[in-house]
Amino acid sequence: MSDTEGKLPQNRQRKRVLVVSYYWPPSGGGGVQRWLKFAKLLPDFGWDPVVVTPSNPDVPVTDSSLLGDVHDGVEVWTFPVWEPTRALSALGLQGSASRLGADRSSSHSLASRLVKWVRGNVFVPDARVGWVKPTTRKVLARLRHEPVDLIVTTGPPHSMHLIGLALKRATGLPWVADFRDPWSTMDYLDDFGLGPRARRLIAKMERAVVASADRILVTSPGALQEIGLDDASKGAVIPNGWDRDDFPDNPPAPASNDKPVLGHFGALYGARNAPALWSALGGSDWVLKAGGQLSDDVRASMDQSGVELDWKGDLSHAEAIQVMHACDALVVVHNNSDSAKASTPGKMFECLAAGRPMLVVGPAQGDLEDLCATWGVVFVPHDAPDGPRRIAAWLQHPSPAPDESFRASCERHALAGELAALFNSTIS
Structure with a gap:
């Protein structure tokens, strides 16, 4: 428009x-x-x-x-x-x-x-x-x-x-x-x-x-x-x-990171614990950069899997967007519950605007999985038996960022x- x-x-x-x-x-x-x-x-x-x-x-x-x-x-x-x-x-x-x-x-x-x-x-x-x-x-x-x-x-x-x-x-x-x-x-x-x-x-x-x-x-x-x-x-x-006043017309290149950085921005707690993601990250050379509230049980699960975590704590909205642009790729973790199948986390759209490769972990057969199929984003269900393998394969070769044509309608x-x-x- x-x-x-x-x-x-x-x-x-x-x-x-x-x-x-x-x-x-x-x-x-x-x-x-x-x-x-x-x-x-x-x-x-x-x-x-x-x-x-x-x-x-x-x-x-x-x-x-x-x-x-x-x-x-x-x-x-x-x-x-x-x-x-x-x-x-x-x-x-x-x-x-x-x-x-x-x-x-x-x-x-x-x-x-x-x-x-x-x-x-x-x-x-x-x-x-x-x-x-x-x-x-x-x-x-x-x-x-x-x-x-x-x-x-x-x-x-x-x-x-x-x-x-x-x-x-x-x-x-x-x-x-x-x-x-x-x-x-x-x-x-x-x-x-x-x-x-x-x-x-x-x-x-x-x-x-x-x-x-x-x-x-x-x-x-x-x-x-x-x-x-x-x-x-x-x-x-x-x-x-996403608000165009918050994002540059052309997303900047990621920061020069010593290791590849996967960013997650938003609260991580029980329903968003993603053991398959932590397992794959723990076996990779990626660093997880996270901003937002982090519950004790999720932190323990990460530690058990050997995740290299760079936790930024609570960030302002402007700070979160700045840190997103410094990441090589972004991940969205949605609740592992039946009710979450009927919702789409708002962070999906800001990740889209950031212009980075995206990975999504969430409940199977819901709105989020359908949206990922439309955007061409790799979606891995929480309970997929081969989840760690699929995520590890993505970390080896991240898929391209979603096409820019999806940004305008959102x-x-x-x-x-x-x-x-x-x-x-x-x-x-």
């Missing part, structure tokens, strides 16, 4: 969209990227975002560099949130602020199991549910004087959709519910020892949201099948993508145009 194609003519009236998102800069990590980028670009297409977000969120990663991506025209309404995770931390119970299902510690102590049980069974559907009612009241009060044309909620945390449900019932405004990940079928729910009551409540909440929202937006085709829409026309797929300016068209059709 050109810079002018799809943009709003000067004589068209602008519209306002309320975006309820728990994650907003300076929060970091993958959860913030989708709507930060949409909010930055939607004004080009006639939609001015008003972001509703906590003033004091308890987040695992902060990245102040993302504040530079906040469009000058974006209004941000902040409201305080009471976080049970802080209360648990005050009691000396650690791991409470980690990503769901991605605690750094692999502790199975009684205290750790109790914390997870409380989070899963008391705070339903998630630990941010206490923000729903007070925020709904305050947003409704502001909307009386500062109206909007459309509501968007994005999860996880999926309690954000409960705010959308309440606003929809109170105002009748059109509502788009954006599922960045599955809800009732998400793999990390198993980590919290959910009882039958909690699972029934989550399923009931999900059904209410899906039934009441005007449109259901997902990032991957299989997610619509997971949700099970009664009316297929309500569903829409707009994937994650660029965030083009995706923002698709989203604006969805908004326009929803309010018409």
Whole structure:
């Protein structure tokens, strides 16, 4: 899409969209990227975002560099949130602020199991549910004087959709519910020892949201099948993508590394443990350069396989892209679970933009495997008996980077145009 194609003519009236998102800069990590980028670009297409977000969120990663991506025209309404995770931390119970299902510690102590049980069974559907009612009241009060044309909620945390449900019932405004990940079928729910009551409540909440929202937006085709829409026309797929403002037009050559470097950027925890990859790396001369949270069990698995690891810890988004370009090749590891078959990790698209050879390890027979087939990227299922051999063969002769022609349709300016068209059709 050109810079002018799809943009709003000067004589068209602008519209306002309320975006309820728990994650907003300076929060970091993958959860913030989708709507930060949409909010930055939607004004080009006639939609001015008003972001509703906590003033004091308890987040695992902060990245102040993302504040530079906040469009000058974006209004941000902040409201305080009471976080049970802080209360648990005050009691000396650690791991409470980690990503769901991605605690750094692999502790199975009684205290750790109790914390997870409380989070899963008391705070339903998630630990941010206490923000729903007070925020709904305050947003409704502001909307009386500062109206909007459309509501968007994005999860996880999926309690954000409960705010959308309440606003929809109170105002009748059109509502788009954006599922960045599955809800009732998400793999990390198993980590919290959910009882039958909690699972029934989550399923009931999900059904209410899906039934009441005007449109259901997902990032991957299989997610619509997971949700099970009664009316297929309500569903829409707009994937994650990459922002041309973050990447040079022509990717630079890799750094002059003494050994070949394979880069992974993003959290690595239990569901993303990839023994076949570690085994192949341990038997090669490659160095694994990793950025992001790394759980104890994954680190132990790497050490056992003899992986030469260069772990950078948490990186800002800008730093991660810089380090990606210094790598000879990139790997994406997706969760080894049934629910992950219906999702596509956002990092796939930034790896595509980086212009490096790519290797992907993930669940078999899912959306990610289909995307790799389209792009010509080698995909190895987690449980493939010959996985280590196939990965070792790739390390010997990495396949070329995906063709540049795949980049355009995944660029965030083009995706923002698709989203604006969805908004326009929803309010018409």
